[in-house]
Amino acid sequence: xxxxxxLLEVLYEPVVRxxxxxxxxxxxxxxxxxxxxxxxxxxxxxxxxxxxxxxxLEPALFAFRLLDQDCRADVCLADxxxxxxxxxxxxxxxxxxxxxxxxxxxxxxxxxxxxxATATRDVVARLEGLKARxxxxxxxxxxxxxxxxxxxxxxxxxxxxxxxxxxxxxxDNHLALAGGIAEAVRRxxxxxxxxxxxxxxxxxxxxxxxxxxLGVDAVLLDNMDLETLREAVRRARGRALTEASGGIRPxxxxxxxxxxxxxxxxxxxxxxxxxxxxxxxxxx
Numbered sequence: 001x002x003x004x005x006x007l008l009e010v011l012y013e014p015v016v017r018x019x020x021x022x023x024x025x026x027x028x029x030x031x032x033x034x035x036x037x038x039x040x041x042x043x044x045x046x047x048x049x050x051x052x053x054x055x056x057l058e059p060a061l062f063a064f065r066l067l068d069q070d071c072r073a074d075v076c077l078a079d080x081x082x083x084x085x086x087x088x089x090x091x092x093x094x095x096x097x098x099x100x101x102x103x104x105x106x107x108x109x110x111x112x113x114x115x116x117a118t119a120t121r122d123v124v125a126r127l128e129g130l131k132a133r134x135x136x137x138x139x140x141x142x143x144x145x146x147x148x149x150x151x152x153x154x155x156x157x158x159x160x161x162x163x164x165x166x167x168x169x170x171x172d173n174h175l176a177l178a179g180g181i182a183e184a185v186r187r188x189x190x191x192x193x194x195x196x197x198x199x200x201x202x203x204x205x206x207x208x209x210x211x212x213x214l215g216v217d218a219v220l221l222d223n224m225d226l227e228t229l230r231e232a233v234r235r236a237r238g239r240a241l242t243e244a245s246g247g248i249r250p251x252x253x254x255x256x257x258x259x260x261x262x263x264x265x266x267x268x269x270x271x272x273x274x275x276x277x278x279x280x281x282x283x284x
Contacts, residue, residue, distance in 0.1 A: 137266070
């Protein structure tokens, strides 16, 4: 990938603090505290046990820094790097207690985010030569959205809206309650500001034609077969951005993209991508 996106500390600090608090409970790490002297220095290496793209290293290392402010890390593979199986990602120097106590929190974050980045990288590679971009959805782990969407970007994908407040997406349940596309769009335009983009979900070509006639910015083509998608793209070309959605997986994404859609949204990236196997090995 050309440029690694940034992840601000303010976004991951509360996540890491909550994760550590969840693990430490009321009494702390009773096993480590009983076995390891408080002043004992420690060294460890974070290793990729499987090949994949690294993402989330800074939040992972932050777990150790919260437990030992003197923690120092030598990064071998920064976010956006592709690790081979067995390759070192970082060497960490901190109090031994901090390394053992923060291990699971650090690896949970690193493995989860690296898994998403790896899956996204592989899906993007399937679309080589096509114009379609891979985007994520709001199907994220509660509390981890900013981190998981960051991991999608590290994998070479793009982000759909972050939440309900940064874009209008009129979906099937909105249409049912409003009584149809025209009325839903009318209400949005009456209440929304001029900066909000307007996308409407459609399931049929008749719905598509109605949305296009209303001048919407984008159409979400939901669960359409490939033939219908191709026709929808033809009708929408030059009139609205086209997004394909609905149960798209890595093995089906290229066929969907070949219909000519501009965006392919894949919830699988953040709700089902397997975590990358990573480990922390203490150096004696």
